[in-house]
Ligand SMILES: Nc1nc2c(c(=O)[nH]1)N[C@H]1C(S)=C(S)[C@@H](COP(=O)(O)O)O[C@H]1N2
């Protein structure tokens with residue numbers, strides 16, 4: 001390990017500038033901003049005019065009049081290099097090289113909104129209701145109640161959108177064209193959902209929980225719900241399942257569910273309800289918005305690409321598949337032939353643990369095992385690192401392939417096609433030019 005670290009320092013010194021010269025930069029979205037602004041009234045005051053149609057303005061967007069055209073689209077509280085895939089609702093992913101931190105900083109955590117986040121949040125008066133057919137005695141908690149009545153826990157938990165990698169499916173699937181960046185693994189703090197459910201009382205016939213958030217449907221119709229998903233009671237009761245108010249010791253960012261959210265590691269992040277207002281203990285599989293049809297469901301048995309699949313042949317996604325990401329160096333780097341190249345990244349496997357990560361520089365002909373660390377806790381991603389020397393100058397692709405504890409490995413090509421393009425866990429690859 002010592003050797004690796006010495007190598008890392010060296011690489012850090014000369015790598016980034018060269019990388020930028022060769023990396024193909026994506027064009028940025030035309031909407032942009034200058035400075036840090038928040039709040040509709042503040043923005044109106046600065047503009048000196050009411051923002052007509054402000055109800056349709058995506059929250060987090062800075063009016064173009066205040067924006068500096070040369071800066072890319074920015075989302076409040078988020079790193080400027082997050083790639084915005086949609087601005088209504090806001091969806092943004094993190095480039096692989098920005099996910100290099102062991103613990104994902106809040107500003108680098110992707111944003112996946114199905115609807116419109118609450119415009120103003122009063123955390124002091126925020127209420128969480130726990131109810132449902134299988135609740136013994138429905139109860140309502142303030143955040144202060146949660147903080148003072150239950151034990152606090154902090155876990156590093158991997159959140160990955162079920163649609164991460166969707167852009168690679170063929171025929172293409174509709175929806176946000178996520179590449180690799182709808183994943184992150186920050187440290188979350190809060191109370192155990194299990195402790196809160198137990199305080200309310202869980203009846204014998206409970207099978208599922210479902211969440212409701214304070215965000216609005218994209219149509220802004222008050223009777224419509226953008227998303228209301230859940231998990232079986234056994235997953236809800238796991239030690240690591242949290243009702244969280246903090247990310248890396250700070251309040252949740254507005255776009256990631258401030259002031260309260262569920263965090264359920266290892267499953268599609270769509271089960272981790274943001275802006276959490278209500279948890280229902282259900283005596284049936286939760287039937288909220290985006291639990292049925294083609295949402296977050298895949299064909300129960302594999303199908304040919306592009307075929308029509310009956311709704312009744314679709315099954316709810318549970319644990320996410322084995323996957324890995326090379327976070328250093330960034331794709332497009334130049335590498336001197338005489339030096340060994342250092343690699344770093346993370347691997348995760350839903351409810352399982354990662355057993356090994358291998359790297360190939362010859363399109364999968366041969367593989368070299370990387371050093372793999374234990375997770376900081378169950379359901380946290382695991383870091384890998386290693387080094388490789390290239391045989392001669394030229395263009396290479398470096399592929400990473402992880403295997404889980406059951407020896408299931410990532411596929412080298414896009415896995416089973418499904419109508420909505422979920423669960424693409426194909427090997428991540430980066431481009432390297434050896435000079
Ligand atoms: N209330 C609410 N919760 C939600 C969503 C949402 O739109 N509204 N999106 C879900 C989906 S599909 C994902 S992938 C994760 C994204 O979490 P993040 O935006 O904090 O990264 O939140 C989930 N929880």
Ligand SMILES: [Mo]
Nearest residue numbers: 112161162270
């Ligand atoms: Mo998602």
